Amino acid sequence: MSKVNLEQTLRKPRRIGVEELKGFLIRRGPLLLFGLLLVVLAAGAPAIVSATSISAILVQASPIAIVAFGLAVVVIGGGDDVVVGGIDLSIPAGAALSAAVISDQLTNRGASFAQAFVFGLLAALLVGVINATLVTVVGLAPILATLAVSASVVGVIRVLTTNRRINVEDPTILWIRDTSIFGAPIPVLIMLMTFGLFGYVVHRTRYGMRLRTVGGNLDAGLSVGLKPRILVPSTFIWGALAAGLAGVLLVARGSGMSPGIEERLLVDMVLATFVGAAFSSKNIVTILGSMLGAILVSFMATGLILNRVDNSWVDGWKGVLIMLVVTAAALQTRRSRQ
């Protein structure tokens, strides 16, 4: 009986056509829809595909992409179960802290750019160390730890800046803001360099492979002798490094530090990282995906605004986008299980 069944199964011709198409649509559906949306946006406002506009979009995407790299490392190393797995909601607050420290150093304390940058980076790294300690030594759930740390950091920023804008006129910051090398603006180059660093570490080193193993399957990682208690906290340091770097770009973009920049950044970061998963063949969070996700998100935001879509709708479109992507991902997972 079972033999017959087996033979039947073996002999069953591969159905090509409807099934394959359906699989393809589910797999690539969100991106197709997204492409369609971009085409519609570009048709409505052709100015968006001009070189100036694309360069502006890429500049806008740079800080988002960098914090998204940080979140990607945390998710890759901690696993994508959000209640117990890896998530770092404090990266945007860390970036804002770095931006606040840099602005404060440059404008109020007359520091050199190098000193301000080092201080900003150290402040962000301190946030990362606190996260890592809370998650590993204390044993808090990452979502709770990083949310609470984020609230504290925002409070510290408020004390530091007395909740007011700090203008920055440092020449190095203005140089980052205004210069292009071979047509590529400096922030975009910084994004690409950070991409190179994070991509290399996660996808090309032994450490990165261990991270992916522990995050993908904790039991497998443990059974081959990996140490999640060292690997997982280290991801928060990478997140903090990303936050520190993004701080410089935030200062350059706004010619200073304005209160509340962390909120929008949080939305865009989460969106970029998780939408970016749709670019990978296995629907998992990757560094490249995060960068493409960040570019896509800023392209969509700019496109909607150029099409005179009311600002209130932009958030809604982002919500629809994330719904589409995650639903497609969930459907695909279910399909592959069957």
Next chain:
Amino acid sequence: MKIANLEPNQLATWQKAVLWLFKYAFLFAFIAMIFYFSVVSDSFLGGSNLMNIARGSVVVLLIALALTVVISSGGIDLSVGVALDFGAWFVIIGMASWSLPWPLAVLAGLIGGSLIGALNAMLIVVLGVTPFLATLGTFFIGRSIQQIGTGGGASVSYRKAPEDFQAIAQGESLGIPNILLVGATVLLVYFIVMELSTHGKRIHALGIQNSAARVAGINTKKYRAWVFIIAGTTAAIGGILLSSGLRIYTPMAGFAYLLDGIAAVFIGASLHRGGRPNVLGTLIGVLFLATLNNGLDIMGIDFNVKAALKGIILVLAISAAVLVSNRLPQVEQWFSRQKRATTE
């Protein structure tokens, strides 16, 4: 769950004392905080201030109870704030724009919150999206609907709200503020369902091991869907209370409650023997946060410094609570090992 082989009464007195201190460390810290605030400020322990603390904690309590159920079931709900907003919004426009009598407007508010929960339930149960991403998407969409519906985020006020409606949050019955009665009723219902009935055990079973719960015959999909719908509805009650108290709906006000809600649940879980979220623990967590908030207010600290202090104290308090509860079994084990060594 018992790790020690020996009965507790076989331990030395000092060991029992240490265990006892460990077990209730968070409560001692809570009492110490109350003591500190009462020394710093004369009015802190006054009856009217304690009433302020209680009244101020009801909305957070509702959000935290909603999250207790969701987190017990192994999920997370980032959209509880949006459900609260929808409750607050629908009840106001129900009366102001649709001219509904206030009880129907309240019903509209509850339905508004349950719709948010139902959207989450559909995404999570029917489509299989993870709770984090599903509720994040709901959060974005819910925010955007509010922005669009209010013309960019303007508040909607209804000063002429009926007296009876205002009495929900402002009135008193038999000398007890109605808002406390609402909070206590919801608390009681949650306690009965989550701690005393089998439904609560089943919801915990989903969170501990979903596949095992399914094999054991629990309709996991049905339970999970209800968990999110109930969470949305409970959050909407909080929104209705806000609207009743202020007669004004401020768009996107709900997000501010999320951190306190999650923090209260985890503080509560750290007080539980098995580290599980539970209704009474959540209540203690909420009261702790409300006391902290009130104490910092009463000390007259600068607004910005208060934001920083509150965050830092919160981090320290949760860490202490969780650290102690995680280490308790180890200490216990160590004591009984020593005991065994001396008896052998």
